[in-house]
Amino acid sequence: MEFCQMTIHQLHELLKKLEVTSKEATASVFKRIKEIESQVHAYVTLTEELAMQQAQEADTRIEKGEMTLLTGIPLALKDILCTNGIRTTCSSRILEKFIPPFDATVVSKLKAAGAVFTGKTNMDEFAMGSSTETSCFGVTRNPWDLDRVPGGSSGGSAAAVAAGECIAATGSDTGGSIRQPASLCGITGLKPTYGRISRFGLIAFASSLDQIGPMTKDVEDTAILLNFLCGHDPKDSTSINLPVPDYTLALKKDLKGMKLGIPDEYFIEGLDPEVREAIEKAIKVMEGLGAKTCRVSLPHTRYALAIYYLIAPSEASSNLARYDGVKYGFRSKDGGGLMEMYLTSRSQGFGPEVKRRIMLGTYALSAGYYDAYYRKASQGRTLIRNDFEEAFKECDLIVTPTAPTPAFKLGEKTTDPLQMYLSDIFTIPCNLAGLPGISIPCGFSKEGLPIGLQLLAPSFQEEKLIHGAYAFEQATEFHKKKPKL
């Protein structure tokens, strides 16, 4: 196997035994990038020079016997995480030339562990999208079928992991932006509990929903990355001060004593029959490993999409008010006075989907509509949380499809925003409730497209996700299949 196709734990073993150097492994990743990046377009910015330098430093560290599990491992960063001295664009024209003067906390943590950074991955502009088609740098293509989307918004990270253009990656998830592209690209993606990982240096979309998480080739890698990413940060007052368990201890192969809840509300009209079949088969596999199943009800699920598309754009309209062409970011040259400068800079700097959401949020928060929209949605959010609280009295994990369909065609949903929003229907409730969720590969459609299984757990019980996902993965072969490129 080429080094670029390996997992973190596989490559780590070789690095530790000095059978490969980080420089060789990193070179293998960049060789792969040179071969296929023109077809996939997973990256906005490649940092080869920095990567080779970091690999050199990692090799010195390994020789001294001072390595961590991430030392010398080539990782990709979603272009929403601030990187000191490296352009960070959020795939938006308004940040096209933005070079952050500081690192996001998760970037500092990965650096301290000795990781190597391959570059910054493409995404929907400001993480607003489900297909990576709203990027101002052009679309990312799904490595399994280049005519299809990789999902979004972390589509660049998902495609890079699936295609071997990095060993693993980071993503961010506001309404499914890690899990949905993981599902569409046949990889593993985990959104942790709200507050589990510091968001300092994560460019804000919707602050009560955003979370950073790992996107990897298997569940063990997800556990490893979580160990490095989680934890309280005084720079993020929404991060929770709770001890971080060793998630690799949850890598267990049987599911005896585990109770899985199957929510009727997720097996609805609009769910692709092949997806339904794959999920039903996956549940059988988990039963075979000793899990018990029960039906649970999440009665407010059908309102989740409307609730989300009120809350997230409302928060976004406020967060994105900072882009005014004054302190950083794009300034239009067309403006006369200050007001014209604001108007032209924002109108030329933001793309259509971002503007649509700013408009939606501004409207929902504006005088006379606040109670009918924002307040109503926030109350609905409480009902969604209560649903999960009740359901988790009956079970340890909830099992659902990650996305209603496998990867759709490029351009298929770009003209109808509502159709695009519907592709997040199964991932959104988890964000509203702040819960952790994981997507793992659980099958392929007749056309050879990956299908994802989603597991949801109660807050701060990521170990249960790792346990359930690992047991299923180890009993199946889906995660080993690679796209032919």
Add this chain to the structure above:
Amino acid sequence: MIDRKEVEHVARLARLIYTPEEIELFTHQLNAILNYFEQLKELDTTGIEPTSHAIPLSNVFRGDDVKDSLPVEATLSNAPDKKDDCFRVPKIIE
């Protein structure tokens, strides 16, 4: 329902400007989305507390300690326009 005039008003609040064609398109698209939101009216939320954050956290305090802040040069490094350690903007008062 939202009409063109209201879309123009919201655009102004959001500090955005549009061509007449864009206003037309946005009015159409926003109405489709707002129409979808109508289903929330079915939801009985009497006496339900709104959730603003999923994890209950309030009043996160820290000591009032002096710490390093970003140097002026770094802070200004991305400024579209600057002068003498300041961000420079177009003239505000004519």
